[in-house]
Amino acid sequence: MRRGVLGIVGSRIADVRRARCRRKPILIEPRIERFRRLAVGATVSDVGRIGKRVVVHLDGGLAIVFEPRMTGLVLLAAPPTAEHLRLRIGLAEGPIDELFYWDRRGLGSVRLLSAAELSELYGNGSLGPDALQITAADLVERLGGSRRAIKVALLDQRAIAGIGNLYDAEILHRARIHPARPCHRLHDDDWRRIQRAVQKVLTDAIRYEGSTLSDGTYRNALNRSGGYQNHHRVYDREGLRCVICRTAEIQRIVQAQRATFFCPQCQPSKLARIASSR
DNA sequence: ATTAATGTTCAGAA
């Protein structure tokens, strides 16, 4: 999503307004009048990413932070429906006329922050280092002592920023780690495999522009479907044969109130590992 | 017609 939004670098903010959406308003800070006063006239200097958030940097030091959560989209093209359009940002002096924030469930937010607020909110301990920068040693340091299940721990954005539920499941399948294994029982080579799997899954997911699931919600900045759903090995594949071992069926369990998918053959629990080794 | 599920995050409680 961030890559697509890069297309507005160099454009000037010409207008900011709420879309006419009859639903409960999403969180927009500061209030729209002040937001407009501060942002209009500024030029987009860069588009970055902090974990799962898209950050539009403006000259002068302010930044617009989009936090899409479950169903939010930052778009340069017309949104999927007019119904759930939440915010429109008019642009001038560039190829794109307007930036949209669309959000079906409305759990996301848009905030205009100063450089100081940005570093305060996202620089201190509230978000961990980005998943794509993380080393195996970082993983051990930040999660190695935790008693939580590895699947749950990898979702903790304060430990590592950027891993969501779907990619968590894919990562652990690649790393051949059972999702319920407690962090403090994992070994160095387990963490090394996890680190490599994080790199592989996230870079592939970015290359294929994300996963558009059966509800069709995720789209890139040009409102096009992603392609990574065709590469899922476990997510949403309960009961299907594992494409790696071609033996076991993918199982679904619930951890931290989230669905987890895994292959019982490729991702043995500790007990299964002991049993199979004799 | 209910209920459960959903690429998430946070406050507040255990």
Next chain:
DNA sequence: TTTCTGAACATTAA
């Protein structure tokens, strides 16, 4: 301190 639970919301599938 760390970990767990429920709520915010809208839509679809079972």
